[in-house]
Amino acid sequence: MSEAPKDLKYTKSHEWVRSEADGSVTVGITDHAQELLGDLVFVEAPETGSSLEAGSACATVESVKAASDIYAPISGEVTEINEELADSPEKVNESPFEDGWLFKVKPSDAGELDALMDADAYAAHVEAES
Amino acid sequence: MTTLKTTPLHAAHQRAGAKLVDFAGWEMPLHYGSQMEEHKMVRAGAGMFDVSHMQVVDIHGPRAQAFLRYLLANDVAKLKTEGRALYSCMLNADGGVIDDLIIYWTGGTNYRAVVNAATAEGDIAHMQQVAKDFDVHVEPRPEFALIAIQGPQAVEKTLPLLPEDLRGAGDLKPFSAVWNDTWFVARTGYTGEDGFEVMLPAEQAEGFWEQLKTAGVNPIGLGARDTLRLEAGMNLYGTDMDDRTNPLTANLGWTIALKDAERDFIGRRAIEQWKAEGVPERMVGLVLEGRGVLRGGTRIETPVGDGVVTSGSFSPSLGVSIAFARIPAAVDAAELQADIRGRKLPVRVVKPVFVRNGEPQVELPKN
Numbered sequence: 001m002s003e004a005p006k007d008l009k010y011t012k013s014h015e016w017v018r019s020e021a022d023g024s025v026t027v028g029i030t031d032h033a034q035e036l037l038g039d040l041v042f043v044e045a046p047e048t049g050s051s052l053e054a055g056s057a058c059a060t061v062e063s064v065k066a067a068s069d070i071y072a073p074i075s076g077e078v079t080e081i082n083e084e085l086a087d088s089p090e091k092v093n094e095s096p097f098e099d100g101w102l103f104k105v106k107p108s109d110a111g112e113l114d115a116l117m118d119a120d121a122y123a124a125h126v127e128a129e130s
Numbered sequence: 131m132t133t134l135k136t137t138p139l140h141a142a143h144q145r146a147g148a149k150l151v152d153f154a155g156w157e158m159p160l161h162y163g164s165q166m167e168e169h170k171m172v173r174a175g176a177g178m179f180d181v182s183h184m185q186v187v188d189i190h191g192p193r194a195q196a197f198l199r200y201l202l203a204n205d206v207a208k209l210k211t212e213g214r215a216l217y218s219c220m221l222n223a224d225g226g227v228i229d230d231l232i233i234y235w236t237g238g239t240n241y242r243a244v245v246n247a248a249t250a251e252g253d254i255a256h257m258q259q260v261a262k263d264f265d266v267h268v269e270p271r272p273e274f275a276l277i278a279i280q281g282p283q284a285v286e287k288t289l290p291l292l293p294e295d296l297r298g299a300g301d302l303k304p305f306s307a308v309w310n311d312t313w314f315v316a317r318t319g320y321t322g323e324d325g326f327e328v329m330l331p332a333e334q335a336e337g338f339w340e341q342l343k344t345a346g347v348n349p350i351g352l353g354a355r356d357t358l359r360l361e362a363g364m365n366l367y368g369t370d371m372d373d374r375t376n377p378l379t380a381n382l383g384w385t386i387a388l389k390d391a392e393r394d395f396i397g398r399r400a401i402e403q404w405k406a407e408g409v410p411e412r413m414v415g416l417v418l419e420g421r422g423v424l425r426g427g428t429r430i431e432t433p434v435g436d437g438v439v440t441s442g443s444f445s446p447s448l449g450v451s452i453a454f455a456r457i458p459a460a461v462d463a464a465e466l467q468a469d470i471r472g473r474k475l476p477v478r479v480v481k482p483v484f485v486r487n488g489e490p491q492v493e494l495p496k497n
Contacts, residue, residue: 038353039164039165039166042444064165064166064357067471
């Protein structure tokens with residue numbers, strides 16, 4: 001069973017969200033998602049400064065096996081992307097919740113966070129899907 | 131729910147933490163952790179594959195050669211030395227590919243074929259049907275386990291573990307085999323590297339597998355098997371060709387022996403007609419010039435109409451995406467466009483062999 005840290009929020013499409021002290025949120029894909037995808041070879045992150053709408057496709061991760069869309073867990077402006085993934089996409093496999101983060105967003109409506117799942121709900125969701 | 135078939139190495143795969151998937155009705159290892167790492171191990175050292183789902187079929191009887199010369203598109207009369215092997219397609223009357231296989235001459239009126247798992251049942255039925263007109267027996271040998279050991283260190287690591295009377299296998303030329311009463315060792319493979327394919331009694335398979343592991347041969351899943359064969363320029367049945375594919379459009383023309391005009395074989399008339407009319411498509415290799423991955427089904431735009439990717443992946447050895455594609459025969463452009471989920475990216479047309487013995491065979495894009 002793959003881990004899902006308690007301090008994060010989750011989407012049904014297997015993204016995670018971490019609320020940072022400065023009010024921004026960090027977004028990545030879960031351990032379960034990277035395991036399903038297998039070795040990542042490319043990460044197409046959204047552009048810094050672009051605005052995202054919760055639930056819309058905003059990035060692509062591509063593994064040896066398949067390409068997969070990443071959906072914005074929350075609306076807002078992209079403030080930073082993980083530049084290291086351009087050369088080392090395998091960081092997403094090795095460290096999905098830490099070094100393998102994808103991008104940061106300044107939320108336009110922090111209330112949207114409440115609609116996301118906690119770790120227990122996400123674990124139950126993964127269980128139900130498999 | 132149908133129950134998946136398992137090989138004699140199933141327990142070993144489970145112990146090794148393999149991700150097991152349904153492959154043609156068999157529960158087989160996709161990978162043991164990382165497909166990418168496994169791929170690289172085969173190119174740099176040695177890896178082993180459980181290919182026991184493939185089916186061994188022995189053919190024997192006074193007219194075995196005549197039977198096979200009629201059954202197969204390649205000509206077994208080319209096999210002049212005992213133990214030599216040939217790659218061939220088995221065609222239907224319309225020239226479509228029923229399966230591709232390796233056929234060994236094991237001396238006298240005896241031959242041994244190895245066919246694909248997904249097609250095995252139909253292959254055997256077809257062979258037995260055709261055999262009715264010849265005095266031959268078609269005998270499936272499901273009691274064998276098959277292990278492929280591949281990579282630059284495969285031969286040196288495997289030799290000491292073979293039965294003593296088969297260690298001459300180290301001197302085997304490619305596409306040749308030696309055997310004793312129970313084991314059969316061939317210098318063949320599906321990776322573009324040196325190595326062996328070993329058939330052995332099922333009950334000895336796990337012991338041999340564990341000995342190989344101790345010797346530093348890593349278990350490799352079907353995921354890496356697919357990227358290795360793609361880099362090596364080898365077709366996959368069901369993906370690059372099937373029973374509706376004209377083999378001349380699947381880079382298989384070299385395996386069809388038309389030289390002996392006296393020899394009739396199933397599908398010959400269709401092939402000759404296609405040759406006379408001109409083949410509408412051909413299969414090429416593609417290297418993607420940009421970030422993305424070509425996949426089976428990716429549309430390829432050419433000046434004279436669309437082509438399509440039959441097999442595509444990221445190449446772990448080259449660090450770029452590569453593919454086989456079927457394109458209109460008239461295309462002579464060296465650069466085409468791939469439509470990757472709406473994005474148009476340039477692809478370069480190359481001979482469909484990307485890596486051999488660890489060495490790149492194509493020029494890589496400068497990024």
